[in-house]
Amino acid sequence: MLDNSEMFxxxxxxxxxxxxxxxxxxxxxQNYSNFNIENQQQINWNTNTNNHGNNNCLTxxxxxxxxxxxxxxxxxxxxxxFSNPTHIDQVSGQVxxxxxxxLNNLLPQPPFFKELxxxxxxxxxxxxxxxxxxxxxxxxxxxxxxxxxxxxxxxxGGGIIKNxxxxxxxxxxxxxxxxxxRQQLNGKFDALKNLVPNPTKADRASIVGDAIEYINxxxxxxxxxxxxxDRKRCIRGRMKRHKTEDDSTLDVxxxxxxxxxxxxxxxxxxxxxxxxGNSTSTMRSSWLQRKSKxxxxxxxxxxxxxxxxxxxxxRINCLLLVSKVLDELQLDLHHVAGGLIGDFYSYLFNTKxxxxxxxxxxxxxxxxxxxxxxxxxxxxxxxxx
Amino acid sequence: xxGYSNLFDDMSSVVDETNSNRICRNRKHRxxxxxxxxxxxxxxxxxxxxxxxxxxxxxxxxxxxLELRSVVPNITNLNKETIITDAIDxxxxxxxxxxxxxxxxxxxxxxxxxxPSFEMIQIRPEENMKNWGIExxxxxxxxxxxxxxxxxxxxxxxxxxxxxxxxxxxxxxAELVDTNVTTTKGAxxxxxxxxxxxxxxxxxxxxxxxxxxTIEAIKLE
Numbered sequence: 001m002l003d004n005s006e007m008f009x010x011x012x013x014x015x016x017x018x019x020x021x022x023x024x025x026x027x028x029x030q031n032y033s034n035f036n037i038e039n040q041q042q043i044n045w046n047t048n049t050n051n052h053g054n055n056n057c058l059t060x061x062x063x064x065x066x067x068x069x070x071x072x073x074x075x076x077x078x079x080x081x082f083s084n085p086t087h088i089d090q091v092s093g094q095v096x097x098x099x100x101x102x103l104n105n106l107l108p109q110p111p112f113f114k115e116l117x118x119x120x121x122x123x124x125x126x127x128x129x130x131x132x133x134x135x136x137x138x139x140x141x142x143x144x145x146x147x148x149x150x151x152x153x154x155x156x157g158g159g160i161i162k163n164x165x166x167x168x169x170x171x172x173x174x175x176x177x178x179x180x181x182r183q184q185l186n187g188k189f190d191a192l193k194n195l196v197p198n199p200t201k202a203d204r205a206s207i208v209g210d211a212i213e214y215i216n217x218x219x220x221x222x223x224x225x226x227x228x229x230d231r232k233r234c235i236r237g238r239m240k241r242h243k244t245e246d247d248s249t250l251d252v253x254x255x256x257x258x259x260x261x262x263x264x265x266x267x268x269x270x271x272x273x274x275x276x277g278n279s280t281s282t283m284r285s286s287w288l289q290r291k292s293k294x295x296x297x298x299x300x301x302x303x304x305x306x307x308x309x310x311x312x313x314x315r316i317n318c319l320l321l322v323s324k325v326l327d328e329l330q331l332d333l334h335h336v337a338g339g340l341i342g343d344f345y346s347y348l349f350n351t352k353x354x355x356x357x358x359x360x361x362x363x364x365x366x367x368x369x370x371x372x373x374x375x376x377x378x379x380x381x382x383x384x385x
Numbered sequence: 386x387x388g389y390s391n392l393f394d395d396m397s398s399v400v401d402e403t404n405s406n407r408i409c410r411n412r413k414h415r416x417x418x419x420x421x422x423x424x425x426x427x428x429x430x431x432x433x434x435x436x437x438x439x440x441x442x443x444x445x446x447x448x449x450x451l452e453l454r455s456v457v458p459n460i461t462n463l464n465k466e467t468i469i470t471d472a473i474d475x476x477x478x479x480x481x482x483x484x485x486x487x488x489x490x491x492x493x494x495x496x497x498x499x500x501p502s503f504e505m506i507q508i509r510p511e512e513n514m515k516n517w518g519i520e521x522x523x524x525x526x527x528x529x530x531x532x533x534x535x536x537x538x539x540x541x542x543x544x545x546x547x548x549x550x551x552x553x554x555x556x557x558x559a560e561l562v563d564t565n566v567t568t569t570k571g572a573x574x575x576x577x578x579x580x581x582x583x584x585x586x587x588x589x590x591x592x593x594x595x596x597x598x599t600i601e602a603i604k605l606e
Binding site for chain 2: 184204205214221229236317323324333334339
């Protein structure tokens with residue numbers, strides 16, 4: 001049984017201010033100072049510690065009125081009569097006399113404290129708050145009994161906490177998984193951002209928007225490639241068939257007319273249908289846009305015509321570069337228009353795909369961006385001399 | 386202790402960076418309330434000044450997520466996380482497709498290039514150009530002190546335009562400002578302003594001479 005008189009003797013031990021201060025400090029010193037606890041009125045620790053002498057709550061009727069009122073203790077005047085130890089025994093279930101009472105009552109009240117408690121790792125909540133009392137133990141070595149008392153306090157405090165937010169012990173575990181879940185989600189958004197080639201803004205809505213555009217672009221590219229592969233396959237089939245014929249020029253058109261002329265033969269007609277269905281009647285269309293730090297490229301392909309719009313942000317004359325790339329990709333230049341606009345070079349190229357070439361939109365765009373950026377990089381290096 | 390500082394870090398990383406300040410402000414507003422606050426933020430006492438903006442932002446993100454969901458062939462639960470996960474997987478899948486198909490295309494092309502009977506159609510421009518009575522020409526006019534205007538007509542050939550540009554830039558040391566190129570009937574028309582780079586003054590006769598030589602060379606290819 002607890003020897004209450006012993007407890008009440010040393011005011012130092014019983015100083016709720018220091019205990020609370022310590023608890024506060026232990027829990028989260030640095031963040032606590034950030035909290036706006038005005039709704040608690042100004043808790044002036046200094047004055048409280050100064051009132052230490054006055055907080056002889058053991059014997060006074062209303063111990064440390066400033067502090068306890070600040071903490072809005074429940075009105076339980078009977079239990080605050082420290083002068084009556086026996087009374088305390090009776091109300092051992094209640095902990096009004098307990099120095100930690102202010103702490104218990106304090107914690108639930110400010111909303112942020114609920115979060116505070118939630119944020120504590122699993123072992124460190126009021127429920128199993130061994131460490132809190134443990135520290136007290138360490139400081140007040142000889143008060144094991146107080147520790148036991150602390151358990152009762154804990155339960156009571158736990159009760160308060162439970163009623164307050166309705167989740168009780170599970171809340172802390174829930175919060176840890178909640179945090180983990182959020183971190184995972186953020187990681188996924190970042191992964192998505194890294195996959196997409198033209199990241200514009202880094203906020204979630206933009207990431208998703210860019211992802212949608214990229215998916216559509218990829219779908220178009222796949223479609224385009226499928227058409228090209230089909231065409232190639234047909235041409236290859238034709239070639240194999242007409243290898244016997246001594247023909248030097250073998251273009252798409254002549255293949256088509258020749259196969260028409262041959263006619264007959266189940267094999268041929270089947271291929272012919274396939275040829276019709278896939279290549280000539282299917283008009284290939286594809287477009288995409290690419291942006292790099294100082295270049296914007298827009299490539300559109302309809303059938304065999306490629307339109308390229310290029311805007312260069314720095315003063316590099318890319319006309320020659322682009323022209324070379326177009327030659328490399330076997331694109332026949334039909335029209336070019338453009339020039340210097342302010343600090344930008346802007347050009348529009350109309351080209352035609354040479355027959356037999358199976359270049360596709362993203363290949364063109366990627367190659368152009370690569371070349372122009374490389375030139376820009378080398379220009380930077382040389383101009384720094 | 387450490388847990389609590391993480392709390393605030395997390396809260397701000399959950400919302401997007403531009404809004405993180407607003408969220409912190411909102412939380413301060415919340416704390417000033419004495420009443421319970423609704424965790425969903427649906428509480429009427431939510432005194433955020435940016436409530437409408439915040440709501441709009443959420444709606445925007447939500448609608449985009451729906452759009453993403455419609456584009457991706459989802460086979461799992463349709464909540465935020467799985468949409469993103471599925472989108473990531475789908476993008477990876479599409480990229481692999483593209484790589485495979487383009488490799489296939491390259492292989493087929495390589496295969497066919499080995500076939501001796503495969504040749505590409507060559508353009509025969511000179512016949513066309515002459516048929517239409519188009520003559521090659523070079524006109525050079527001085528506009529300003531160091532700006533010349535040039536008009537060039539020449540035969541269209543693969544790589545011909547590149548040669549011309551290269552000549553103008555390298556040999557003349559000039560820069561093409563405002564260029565127009567058009568092709569018809571096997572001929573190419575180039576009109577452009579050219580300026581000497583680094584303040585170099587271009588001599589009109591010299592320019593004309595060099596360009597004429599270049600288009601001759603193109604023709605002879």
